[in-house]
Amino acid sequence: MTENAKLLGLAIATPEHVILQSEAKEMATRLFSDRYREFKPLSRVFDNAGINKRYAARPLSWFSEPHAWEDRMAAYAEVASALFIESSTKALDHAGLKASDVDCIVTVSSTGFTTPSLEARLAGQMGFRADIERVPVFGLGCAAGVSGFAIAARMAKARPGALVLFVAIELCSLAFRLDKLTKPNIIATALFGDGAAACLLRCGPGGIAEVESSGEHLFPDTLGIMGWQIDDVGFGIILEQSLPPFAEKEVGPAMASILARSGLRLSDVDRFICHPGGTKVLAALESTFGLAPESLDHEREIISEYGNMSSPTVLFVLQRAIAAGLPERSAMAALGPGFTASCVTLKRVA
Structure with a gap:
């Protein structure tokens, strides 16, 4: 019977900018209350969401100006790259491993994209080998933390001894829209933040x-x-x-x-x-x-x-x-x- 994969390490990372929920509510009130008559009853979501603070790819002031695809994806490429490097390096360091030990990378993200994908763009900087397998996945959304983890575990199980790096990166804040006067957009403004996590999986002894x-x-x-x-x-x-x-x-x-x-x-x-x-x-x-x-x-x-x-x-x-x-x-x-x-x-x- 084939051995199951084991979780060897896990690390997280967030962008540098912190947004307090009180600050997000104040900004949303300033930006939407005069243009959207249903804002006032909807604004209670900021108080009832159970959120104290969030981390964002850009400072709060950035979101008060309009941005199109070019701005959003440039911010995504910059910040997602930094979070990929930070979370992956932390996970490898904690496990006593190096980037050159990684045989396969599964990367999930649904809030932005780059082509070549992130792990290819960062391969030289990280020190990944030239024969590494890459599995970038887009579109699984919130479920991708579990679904992507499962994909990485199956990749590790299929090749006993191979080290699989799984990275989940989302910059939800970059989807903020000034022009969308809708309930879902207001609710999203109160809920979503940015962050990344990296896991290492391999069949073999030890693990968490x-x-x-x-x-x-x-x-x-x-x-x-x-x-x-x-x-x-x-x-x-x-x-x-x-x-x-x-x-x-x-x-x-x-x-x-x-x-x-x-x-x-x-x-x-x-x-x-x-x-x-x-x-x-x-x-x-x-x-x-x-x-x-x-x-x-x-x-x-x-x-x-x-x-x-x-x-x-x-x-x-x-x-x-x-x-x-x-x-x-x-x-x-x-x-x-x-x-x-x-x-x-x-x-x-x-």
Whole structure:
């Protein structure tokens, strides 16, 4: 039987600019209240989101001016490159490894793109070998932290001994739109931040946790729940306000179905490690998984300190769960455009 991949190391990184939620609300009020009559009731989301601060690719003043694709993608290339280098280097250093030891890189991002992709642009600076395999993935959104982790684990399992670097980078702030006078845009202004995380996976001895199983569930006829509407200016958020009740009703059975493929039940999971899409979504997940209210404590801490960073957020939660001590079995879970539920189970390495 082929050995499962193990998580060897994990590191996170954020941009330098910090935006307090109070500052974001003040700016949004200044920019939108006179132009959008529904802003005042919607502005309560800034107070109810459970967010204290976030990190951003650009200072707050940058967002008060209009920006088109060229500005946004130039900022993405600059800051995403820096976060790739910082998170990957930290992960390698913590594991006592070098960039030249990496055999494969899986990079996920849905908030910007470069061609050549980030890992190719940075190969010389990082010191990756010329024969490295590259797997850049776009479009998985918030679910990519779990789905991309699963892809990286399968790559490691397919080549025992190969070291796989998984990097999740999102600069959600660069999708901020002055011209979109819509509820989803205002809500996004209150929720999303920027960050990156890097993981190292390999089959072999040691490690922090073993990747036991993985799976996804694609819900039919749900394309309108979450995604991007792309136009000449940039990304425009698609975000259904019906997501929390949908999650409460549908995600538990979907996760139970994913786990059942590996002979597991929801009750076999000692700790869920969830992507914190928002406080209402977290409450819905606690309900659908049969958890006590407020039990997803690491998730609430992360969203308070960083906001919703899309794909890397669940890895920030995983890092905190590792620091607190992983139980025997954990399940990473995330939701994303598609609409998709993704799950990876981890077993603690003794």
